[in-house]
Amino acid sequence: MDVSAPVWALTIAGIVGLLAFDFFFHVRKAHTPTLREASFWSAIYIGIAVLFGVGVWVLGGSTMGTEYFAGYVTEKALSVDNLFVFLIIMSSFRVPRPDQQKVLLFGIVFSLIARSAFILLGAAAINRFSWVFYLFGLILLVTAGNLLKPEGEDSHSADNIVIRLARKLFHTSDRYDGDKLFTIENGRRVMTPMLLVMVAIGGTDVLFALDSIPAIFGLTQNVFIVFTATAFSLLGLRQLYFLIDGLLDRLIYLSYGLAIILGFIGVKLVLHALHENTLGFINGGEHVDVVEISTELSLGVILGVLVITVIASMVSPRGAAQTAISGARRHAIDYLDLDFEADPAEREKTYAKLIAEEAQIAALAPKFRAKIKDEEKLLAMIAQAHADHDAYLARTAP
Structure with missing residues (x-):
């Protein structure tokens, strides 16, 4: 089905409108979303994406509908994986909790812009060169292999070359000034860490786009479906971050599940490239009679792998241990960074x-406790948080 210009315009206007609504009604005023708020709006955005997919299915047919849902689920899973890196970046820069929403929304908008650019480039390349499918397939297979490598938090350091260059060339402050990107320090205008966070988030968005766009082009070459599935997978990502905060560390097998999915789509792309082959050194430039994987099968494999991955992660004792360790380190840092004037409710919530x-x-088995990185440093931070809390209670006692 060809998509008319008015439909494109209405779709883009609707997506921009949702982003504007998110900013003016939720992000503009710095605050930490409650679990109820995050749950409600996550459900709303997922519901909008599903309703849009139903509309595509009804108006465009079952093929377009299946392609949309396969692309949406794949891009959503990759977006959740992106949240791990966003969490590491914001923890590294110690972004105040109430200001994290604005950082996330910036990341979503920048990611949408970057992916839209790659979508246009990818579509143009596919239309001119069928061998691009070989390249996309190779990218996904390499990415899948990299996801199988064991990673720690250090593998996604926020102190990359762009950040180091920015620190060297520009005057930067060590403190935040609300959500401002610049502030006045010692009589001169300097960058705040918030701007550096934005740079780090933007840089990772470009890298993620290099993986996600070949993945969805492996499921459909319909540019409208590619764009909308990508856009709707990003909408609501901010709310999802606060909804599953604390569970991100629990999804210890997500990278393996994504590796299987990307590897599967990579094989699908290579098979499609062989079927459309025009390269002279392969079968004399003629197409190769190979089996092609249907979109329906792709959707089934993607959903099946994700369900198994999530269930295996949630029942894993190692996942529970990692969640407790990472959460304690993060909440100890958060508590120690609180000012005396910080919201008492937020202080008590973090401390609890x-x-x-x-x-x-304390209840971890020795084999899990032995894997704690910098255990002495972690215990020292927790002890200092206890001391700070006791001092706070003493100062606020009647």
Whole structure:
């Protein structure tokens, strides 16, 4: 089905409108979303994406509908994986919790812009050169192999070359000034860490686009489906971050599941490239009679792998241990960074989480406890958080 210009215009206007609504009604005023708020709006955005897919199915047919849902689910899973890196970047820069929403929304908008550019480039390349499918397939197979390598937090360091260059060339402040990108320090205008966070998020968005766009082109070459599935997978990502905060570390097998999915799509792309082959050194430039994987089968494989991955992660004792360790480290840092004037409710909430995670760490089996990175440093931070909390209670006591 050909998509008319008015439909394109209405779709783009709707997506921009949703982003504007998100900013003016949720992000403009810095605050930490409650679990209820994050759950409600996550459900709303997922519901909008599903309703849009139903509309595509009804108006465009079952093929377009299946392609949309396969692309949406794949891009959503890759977006959740992106949240791991966003979490590491914001933890590295110690972004205040209430200001994290604006960073996430910036990341979503920049990611949408970057992926849209890659979509246009990818579509133009596919239309002119059928051998591009070989290249896309190779990219996904290499990415799948990299995902199988064991990773730690250090593998996604926020202190990359762009950040180091920015620190060297420009005056930067060590403190935040709300959500401002620039502030006045010692009588001169300097960058705040918030701008550096934006740079780090933007840089990772470009790298993620290099993986995600070949993946969805492996499921459909319909540019409208590619764009909308990508856009709707990103919408609501901010709310999802706060909804599954604490569970991100629990999804220890997500990278393996994504490796299987990307590897599967990579093989699908190579098979399609062989079927459309025009390269002279392969079968004399003629197409190769190979089996092509249907979109329906692709959707089934993607959903099946994700369900198995999530269930295996949630029941894994190692996942529970990693969640407790990472959560305790993050909440200890968050508590120590709180000002005395910080919201008392947020202070108590952070401290309560830290206490619960400390108890979980104390109950860990020796084999899991032995894997704690910098255990002495972690325990020292927790002890300091206890001391700071006692001092806070003493100062606020009547």
